[in-house]
Amino acid sequence: MGYFRQNIEQAKGYEPGFQPKQTDVLKLNTNENPYPPSPAVMKVLAEINTEKLRRYPDPVGDEFRQAAAQIHSIPPDNIMCCNGGDELLTIAFRAFCDRNRPVAYPVPTYSLYPVLARLQNCRAIQVPFDSEFNLPAKLAGAGAPLTIVCNPNAPTGTFIDVGELASLADELDGVLLIDEAYVDFAEADCVNLVKDLDNVIILRSMSKGYGLAGLRFGYAVAQPDLIAGLMKVKDSYNVDALAIALAAAAIKDQKYFKENVEKVKKERKRLTERLRELNFEVPESSANFVLAAGRDRNAREIYDKLEQRNIYVRFFDLPSLSNKLRITVGTGEQNDKLISALKEILSSKGTSNGKENG
Ligand SMILES: Cc1ncc(COP(=O)(O)O)c(C=O)c1O
DSSP states (O other), rough: OOOSHHHHOOOOOOOOOOOOSSSSOOOEESSSSSSOOOOOHHHHTTOOOOOHHHHOTTTEEEEEEHHHHHHHHOGGGGGEEEESSSHHHHHHHHHHTTTTBBBEESSSSSSSHHHHHHHHHEEEEEEOOTTOOOTTTHHHHHHSSSEEEEHHHHHHHOOOOOOHHHHHHHSSSEEEEETTEEESSSOOSTTTHHOOTTTTTEEEEETTTTTTTTTEEEEOOOOOHHHHHHHHHHHHTTTHHHHHHHHHHHHHOHHHHHHHHOOOOHHHHHHHHHHTTTTTOOOSSSSSSSEEEEBOHHHHHHHHHHHHEEEEEEEEETTTTTEEEEEEEHHHHHHHHHHHHHHHHHHHHBBBBTTOOO
């Protein structure tokens, strides 16, 4: 084409997870919450008036900031609302990175980071995790103005201790963005780090724990100076009036949120056990998905056979993630359906791994 900047011409672009059009499928491929959002959200939606739509929204979404601030016991000016956590990542790349200012992150991790680096024309310093997905010691020495650690990590589901991330932030000269998109399902989180550390940004998403992936709402938590800098980069009206009202209703209903998260965690445990019984290797997950390694099975073939049954999961075959399936935790009924399909597939011939199935 030739009309675009060279790095855009060369970019592949991010490939979002498959979103099937049919409704009669079992969709365990993009880590949505299997349960609906709080009834409080639906009530606010039903009561939205036209005036709210006629006018521009509050540019900073104070209704949501007040509600989130209360939950995290921090002032509202420590929060910036975003059009999904992904928008915060875009804003951070634009704010901190360019041709001479690289980003650093451990790999394997969220595949959007290298795409954003390419779009921003900045170098991506990818530091490999060890086989247990511990925080790589070399990350601090990379000297990047922006370091990102996804915690719990995607797609492994593994968790790095808060203390280790505090030490990393302390060692860095640049900013540490901790991507906590999945933290609602973990046992700890890093929000309190922003009270003492002026170089930490926490990313939160309303897509996972709050069941609002379709709404597109996330937020940043950081000290006011960092928030003010990020605000300069965002679009003026980056979150719409409906989203602000509905996300605020969702975060205020902590009782529903906590019950919902507990249900997912309980199912995660059960799904992990069932998969291990089927001889998959499944590391402990702190997220709402599990990563199942095929061992002697051909994960690609299992993936295809699940798809033939209208069951969608995610298949990985990267050098650091070979022969693996990432499976979103569904409801009890959905997980049972997946496990019976897997039993059926594994008892048929042709899934014992080997290049011959390839
Ligand atoms: C690791 C990670 N970070 C951030 C996001 C962004 O989530 P959202 O834009 O839906 O808030 C996702 C979405 O799946 C993710 O997997």
